[in-house]
Amino acid sequence: xxxxxxxxxxxxxxxxxxxxxxxxxxxxxxxxxxxxxxxxxxxxxxxxxxxxxxxxxxxxxxxxxxxxxxxxxxxxxxxxxxxxxxxxxxxxxxxxxxxxxxxxxxxxxxxxxxxxxxxxxxxxxxxxxxxxxxxxxxxxxxxxxxxxxxxxxxxxxxxxxxxxxxxxxxxxxxxxxxxxxxxxxxxxxxxxxxxxxxxxxxxxxxxxx
Amino acid sequence: xxxxxxxxxxxxxxxxxxxxxxxxxxxxxxxxxxxxxxxxxxxxxxxxxxxxxxxxxxxxxxxxxxxxxxxxxxxxxxxxxxxxxxxxxxxxxxxxxxxxxxxxxxxxxxxxxxxxxxxxxxxxxxxxxxxxxxxxxxxxxxxxxxxxxxxxxxxxxxxxxxxxxxxxxxxxxxxxxxxxxxxxxxxxxxxxxxxxxxxxxxxxxxxxx
Numbered sequence: 001x002x003x004x005x006x007x008x009x010x011x012x013x014x015x016x017x018x019x020x021x022x023x024x025x026x027x028x029x030x031x032x033x034x035x036x037x038x039x040x041x042x043x044x045x046x047x048x049x050x051x052x053x054x055x056x057x058x059x060x061x062x063x064x065x066x067x068x069x070x071x072x073x074x075x076x077x078x079x080x081x082x083x084x085x086x087x088x089x090x091x092x093x094x095x096x097x098x099x100x101x102x103x104x105x106x107x108x109x110x111x112x113x114x115x116x117x118x119x120x121x122x123x124x125x126x127x128x129x130x131x132x133x134x135x136x137x138x139x140x141x142x143x144x145x146x147x148x149x150x151x152x153x154x155x156x157x158x159x160x161x162x163x164x165x166x167x168x169x170x171x172x173x174x175x176x177x178x179x180x181x182x183x184x185x186x187x188x189x190x191x192x193x194x195x196x197x198x199x200x201x202x203x204x205x206x207x208x209x
Numbered sequence: 210x211x212x213x214x215x216x217x218x219x220x221x222x223x224x225x226x227x228x229x230x231x232x233x234x235x236x237x238x239x240x241x242x243x244x245x246x247x248x249x250x251x252x253x254x255x256x257x258x259x260x261x262x263x264x265x266x267x268x269x270x271x272x273x274x275x276x277x278x279x280x281x282x283x284x285x286x287x288x289x290x291x292x293x294x295x296x297x298x299x300x301x302x303x304x305x306x307x308x309x310x311x312x313x314x315x316x317x318x319x320x321x322x323x324x325x326x327x328x329x330x331x332x333x334x335x336x337x338x339x340x341x342x343x344x345x346x347x348x349x350x351x352x353x354x355x356x357x358x359x360x361x362x363x364x365x366x367x368x369x370x371x372x373x374x375x376x377x378x379x380x381x382x383x384x385x386x387x388x389x390x391x392x393x394x395x396x397x398x399x400x401x402x403x404x405x406x407x408x409x410x411x412x413x414x415x416x417x418x
């Protein structure tokens with residue numbers, strides 16, 4: 001007997017988001033934030049993630065305005081850039097990941113840093129007013145913060161800071177939250193990753209559920 | 210003052226895996242399984258994930274042997290196929306994701322199913338002996354199980370079944386585990402996703418940590 005299951009993508013989204021809203025503790029978020037956090041929970045398959053999400057007041061609005069005005073999205077990993085749903089973008093925004101640029105391995109050696117961090121040096125021409133999305137590498141987020149210590153470094157419009165893992169993830173996100181060089185969205189602690197980051201981008205790009 | 214942080218990729222991996230091995234409950238896994246589960250925990254940033262991982266005895270060996278003999282990896286989503294670390298693959302294995310094939314939207318309409326499920330019909334020529342990795346869509350895993358109910362459908366060597374979410378994820382993985390059409394690796398319940406799936410592939414592809 002073949003399995004019978006829900007095959008309608010729109011119905012799957014509706015049921016998923018209804019379950020999340022029934023189970024998750026979303027009271028402290030405003031309407032814009034709530035839509036972003038619901039989608040992050042959805043990507044993680046994890047009610048309770050909301051406890052770890054922190055957003056600068058106005059961060060969602062700032063990021064959305066940037067996209068509406070045509071800003072690019074700068075991603076630290078291909079799993080992030082590939083996950084962005086292109087038809088949700090309001091201005092056919094460029095989605096840029098420089099990690100596999102052929103110059104990066106040599107730059108990383110010279111810098112004595114990871115390729116993920118070195119790749120951000122290639123963001124400089126795109127950085128002004130961009131939406132930054134770091135969903136993998138703590139070293140990338142630390143390096144971005146160090147770049148932004150230079151007042152001449154162009155400022156992005158907002159930063160989604162969600163690197164994941166056991167070394168530097170918590171510390172780099174704490175540093176972003178303490179510095180607040182621009183409005184930011186983080187997942188505190190070890191949790192994070194490309195799927196959660198992509199979900200935040202996709203929710204910011206369009207209110208459509 | 211610029212932030213000081215660990216910038217050596219190899220040291221970051223070493224420290225991460227040491228932390229996971231100190232904290233996670235890995236006693237029930239054999240050596241091959243343990244390496245896979247450690248990498249899955251690493252990708253999720255979540256000690257405790259191991260409680261939800263189930264592996265058919267010999268699944269890791271079967272999947273590894275398939276890759277060593279040149280089998281392709283069939284992925285349900287671009288976030289999975291993009292995450293596979295190519296230099297870890299033992300035989301320059303093909304990594305195939307058919308989701309964005311231009312025929313898929315029309316096939317999905319005809320089938321009355323999601324694009325993720327319809328895309329698997331294009332796997333048939335590649336399916337025999339392949340490593341299947343489903344890290345996103347429950348509908349894809351359900352459709353694969355229905356395809357495999359036909360005894361004439363080619364058998365993959367192993368299935369990594371890790372769709373994520375609130376509608377069908379738990380049910381499709383329970384169905385895979387009950388059916389066991391081929392050796393399988395699953396994350397029970399809602400948890401799963403592309404990063405965890407990619408981590409399993411990368412661990413199977415090479416024992417190198």
